Amino acid sequence: EFCDRMVQACPPGGDSVFFHPFLYGSHQKGEASASFLGIKGGTTQAQIIRAVYEGIAFAHRIHVDRLRGAGVRAQAARLTGGLAKSDVWAQIAANILNLRLELTDYKELGTKGCMICGAVGCGRYQDIQEAVEHTVTTTKAFEPQESVRGYYEDKYARFRATVEKAGPLWEVLANSGQ
Numbered sequence: 001e002f003c004d005r006m007v008q009a010c011p012p013g014g015d016s017v018f019f020h021p022f023l024y025g026s027h028q029k030g031e032a033s034a035s036f037l038g039i040k041g042g043t044t045q046a047q048i049i050r051a052v053y054e055g056i057a058f059a060h061r062i063h064v065d066r067l068r069g070a071g072v073r074a075q076a077a078r079l080t081g082g083l084a085k086s087d088v089w090a091q092i093a094a095n096i097l098n099l100r101l102e103l104t105d106y107k108e109l110g111t112k113g114c115m116i117c118g119a120v121g122c123g124r125y126q127d128i129q130e131a132v133e134h135t136v137t138t139t140k141a142f143e144p145q146e147s148v149r150g151y152y153e154d155k156y157a158r159f160r161a162t163v164e165k166a167g168p169l170w171e172v173l174a175n176s177g178q
Helices: 002-008 045-069 087-097 109-121 128-135 146-175
Strands: 018-020 035-037 076-079 100-104 138-142
Touching (some): 002 045, 002 087, 018 045, 045 087, 045 146, 076 087, 087 100, 087 146, 109 128
Parallel strands (some): 076 100
Antiparallel strands (some): 018 035
16 A cells, blocks of 8 residues: 555656566566666655555566567456555556456455366356356456656667666576586
8 A cells, every 4th residue: 555655656757767577587587686777866765655555567468468478369358466465556557458458356366267177078058258257356456547658658669768778687697606
């Protein structure tokens, strides 16, 4: 809640702080690590926290773009875990993904997915779509806001550029301890 209030007080725009959320590496850049870029003397704590929210959403956008590139077309996505606990974060993610994000009434979605697959396998439902329609309830949804679309498209492109440029540096850092 504290972080959400800080981010709400720091609207998007006017800064170039980036967070790379690669605490455990990245499928694109195997040696990637977490880092901040663009922090200056006047950078505020709120800008840094906003960069964390945005950076995690940008990393998810990379995955969503790969799905889109493979022909997957979705009208919405369901959100769970830490992001789903924050309306502020969920809205930022909807904006960055340019996709409707829905929250559900169920917290253990991995277990729910197994139950849905089992119900289809046992013949309770004809297919996954029917099972989802009968067992998943959306409790809240976040629509992308057109007013920030251009800003986030530009910042996402810059995020991707920083990831590409940081690749060789991450390789150096990974090999420096050998």
